[in-house]
Amino acid sequence: MALLWWNIDTLLLTAGVADRVASLAGQYGRLSLLWLWPRSMFQVLASFYLAQNIVLPTAVFDVLMVLFNGFFAVGFTYGRFGLPELGFVGCPLGTAVAVALRLVSYVTYMNLYRKHHRRCAWRWSSSFLDKEIVRNLLSVGMPLAAGELLENAQLTVLTLFAARIGELQLGTHNAMMELFYFATSPLYAVINASVTRIGNHLGAGEPSQAILAAQICGICIAALTAVNGVVIVSSREHLGRIFSDSPEVIATFSQVCALAALAYFILAFFCYALAVLQAQARPMPLAVGMVAGAWLVGIPSAYFMGVHTSHPSLLGLWEGMICGYTVTSIASFIPAFGRPNWQQEAAKAVERSHLKEKELTSPQESDRLLA
Incomplete structure (x- = not known):
């Protein structure tokens, strides 16, 4: 970086x-x-x-x-x-x-x-070199890292596309992305909380409680995306004034905001899949979805709809980006929602945590248990 x-x-x-x-x-x-x-x-x-x-x-x-x-x-x-x-x-x-x-x-x-930090003793130990721990960590971390890298690279390419259209479009695009990140931040709070709770229940061998947490996650995501979409679309004529006094910027901002409702509807499916698949340590569908959506569909669509046309426009760029995220959401949501075997995932989580097989380090008197 x-x-x-x-x-x-x-x-x-x-x-x-x-x-x-x-x-x-x-x-x-x-x-x-x-x-x-x-x-x-x-x-x-x-x-x-x-x-x-x-x-x-x-x-x-x-x-x-x-x-x-x-x-x-x-x-x-x-x-x-x-x-x-x-x-x-x-x-x-x-x-x-x-x-x-x-x-x-x-x-x-x-x-x-x-x-x-004393609630969970963080002592130096060579146990982290255990090949099973390293394998489990890499099997989960590498696909997630690849997915994040591909997504951020896609966003960078889209920014370069906006710069090729014009400086005004570049500024409008960056401002809209910042607004989108701000409005989406509560969703990431729900995702992080859901990953922790679902993962805890799976690791404790409680698949029914994990399912309940996933259902609550889905309801919260649906509610937040609906509210965000309605607010952004209803106030699209005024949001551009936050970033600029230019009438052209305000008009372009309003056009892009009109796509927000569709974008948030699509994003809801991806956010649910992101929470469930991360909690289940099944990141591969996320990485595959990002490759297919962001690079095989999103980047080409954004280029031909927004840049390589007789009238390049930021609106076409965003339409192409939404096409890519639609594919990403579908590819990720189907494995997450399509009848996953929660009992089997709980058994895998228990095995990963070594609760059944062994304890990697013996407790010491100075260790304090979680309340």
Whole structure:
């Protein structure tokens, strides 16, 4: 990631992006390296505590991160709140300061003050080299990593397509993606919670409880996607004003927002599949769906519908992207919903956790059991 961010201006110039845009992107990418490591370390610790069902403090620190980022990014960019005015470079520098503060304060609170890390002893042991553990980890992690890589690469290519259409379309596309990520964030909270709960029930040999958790997950996802779609479509005439005063930007934004209801309807099926398949440690359908949808359908459709036409348009680009996600959702949803053998998946989860076969490390007196 660091290598890509450092050379982002060269990559953009190679793709035909305007010199000014590539130069600004290069500055932003290099300065953003300052927050790459602290953000990654926060995610590692947050995942460690999420597995123990300790989530509320993490949510609080995420809220604080938003406040920190707003304070420092605005302060350094425009010289507000008594901070020096740095202009464009102040935005990534402010984010770097905010991310670093979040990590330091999170570790201080969780480990030093509350000592939550003692609830699940994290001792050095060579047991992590056990070939079964490594095999299980790679069998789940590699397809998930490949799927994430392919999705992010697809989004990068789509951004380059938008840049080829025009600077205005590029700005509108990026703004719409940021709005989409913001509106979708509650869905990822439901997914993470569902993966943890379903995985816990499967690992405990409770398939019926895992099914119930999956059903609740599906209901929550359906409700959230419906609300998001209705809100974005109903307010599409006004959302563009958040990012620009340009009438052309506002009009283009409104057209893209009109696709949001369809996008969220399709996204609901993918989110359910993502939660269930991750909890069942069955990531391969996700990776296959991403290859088929994002690259075999999505990228070509976006190119021919949005770029390689007599009238290139951002709307056609998004229509092609939705075609790809439709294929991804179908390919992922069918294995997740099509009568999975929950009893068998529970047996596999118990075997993976070594509850039946062996314990990898013996407990020590200093270890504290989960409440």
